[in-house]
Amino acid sequence: MQGLSIDSVNQSFADREVLSSVYLNCKIGEVVGLLGRNGSGKSTLLKIIFGSTKANFKYLSINNKVYDKGYLSKNLSYLPQDNFIPNQITVLQAINIFCKKQQAELKQIDFVANHLNAKFYNFSGGERRLMECLLMIYSDAEYVLLDEPFSQLSPLWIEELKNHINRAKAYKGFIITDHFYKSILDVSDRIVLLHNRCNYNINNEDDLVMHGYLPGFTA
Amino acid sequence: MSIGLLTKSLTIYKPIFLWNVLVSLLTSVFFIINGFKEPGIYTFALFIKLIGWLFSIAIYFLFYQPTAYYFKNQGISFRKIMVNLVLYDLIVFIGILIVSSLCRDFLSTVLTNLLQTAKY
Numbered sequence: 001m002q003g004l005s006i007d008s009v010n011q012s013f014a015d016r017e018v019l020s021s022v023y024l025n026c027k028i029g030e031v032v033g034l035l036g037r038n039g040s041g042k043s044t045l046l047k048i049i050f051g052s053t054k055a056n057f058k059y060l061s062i063n064n065k066v067y068d069k070g071y072l073s074k075n076l077s078y079l080p081q082d083n084f085i086p087n088q089i090t091v092l093q094a095i096n097i098f099c100k101k102q103q104a105e106l107k108q109i110d111f112v113a114n115h116l117n118a119k120f121y122n123f124s125g126g127e128r129r130l131m132e133c134l135l136m137i138y139s140d141a142e143y144v145l146l147d148e149p150f151s152q153l154s155p156l157w158i159e160e161l162k163n164h165i166n167r168a169k170a171y172k173g174f175i176i177t178d179h180f181y182k183s184i185l186d187v188s189d190r191i192v193l194l195h196n197r198c199n200y201n202i203n204n205e206d207d208l209v210m211h212g213y214l215p216g217f218t219a
Numbered sequence: 220m221s222i223g224l225l226t227k228s229l230t231i232y233k234p235i236f237l238w239n240v241l242v243s244l245l246t247s248v249f250f251i252i253n254g255f256k257e258p259g260i261y262t263f264a265l266f267i268k269l270i271g272w273l274f275s276i277a278i279y280f281l282f283y284q285p286t287a288y289y290f291k292n293q294g295i296s297f298r299k300i301m302v303n304l305v306l307y308d309l310i311v312f313i314g315i316l317i318v319s320s321l322c323r324d325f326l327s328t329v330l331t332n333l334l335q336t337a338k339y
Contacts, residue, residue: 050291051291052287052288052291069296071291071292071294071296072294072296073294074293074294077292078288078291078292080288082285083285084285084286084287084288084289084292085289086230086231086286086289088230088231089230089289097293098292098293136292139292
């Protein structure tokens with residue numbers, strides 16, 4: 001099957017099992033929203049897909065090829081929770097490294113066009129986050145993993161980022177996780193909830209209440 | 220061995236590469252003082268270089284850990300970067316040794332003078 005899929009993910013830290021037989025897939029043209037409580041294993045799952053964390057067991061395939069580490073496919077981008085682009089790199093250098101194919105689209109964005117020669121240490125926390133998000137959204141990879149892309153961003157920029165994700169999803173697949181669940185619900189085509197070490201497909205907000213992600217459930 | 224990877228990694232890891240050049244220069248001092256014919260000096264040099272590379276890894280984990288994703292997003296692993304750096308460092312080291320052996324008389328005179336100036 002064309003697309004990214006990870007199956008039978010088992011991961012535990014010391015005696016605590018975080019993920020058990022978790023399955024997730026993503027196709028081009030699709031945005032998959034990943035929700036879950038704190039410590040439910042959302043970031044761990046993204047790191048396992050990318051290959052920066054080793055799982056106890058997993059089966060990862062990208063476009064019908066099996067990989068031990070997702071980043072080795074050179075077809076997968078990952079936005080971690082923390083800043084990852086070194087301070088001394090300029091925006092233009094970063095664009096030339098990560099976005100060779102879609103740099104014209106990226107340079108049309110006012111914020112990017114106005115800061116092409118700025119180094120990353122010149123940005124505030126939020127500006128830096130926005131720039132890193134945009135670089136990953138318009139990166140050359142077909143599949144993009146975004147770990148808390150909306151954190152540190154003002155509502156205006158969150159809306160702009162959602163527009164860019166919607167524009168880029170025509171030729172990309174996204175897996176996004178964030179605690180701004182309303183933004184995730186807005187931007188995603190499909191929602192997966194990580195709860196009790198397993199994954200659940202979510203159809204509406206009521207399902208989130210039923211699975212204990214949102215308050216309001218009474219038995 | 221890739222020059223592209225070296226230039227990419229040098230933009231971020233310049234201090235690590237310079238540290239290894241410094242270790243190579245210090246090691247070459249031992250060759251200039253003791254000569255190139257003693258077999259023991261080669262083992263010693265290898266030991267010093269090995270320590271230098273281990274320190275490079277320590278420097279990476281202390282100061283450059285957050286840059287890991289910058290390279291992984293380009294499909295480059297830490298191991299690949301370090302192996303490339305070490306291979307190019309070996310070339311630089313051999314170059315320094317060749318220059319040292321060619322100019323040994325001059326360098327040993329300069330070194331002795333420097334050491335004596337420092338002493339008095």
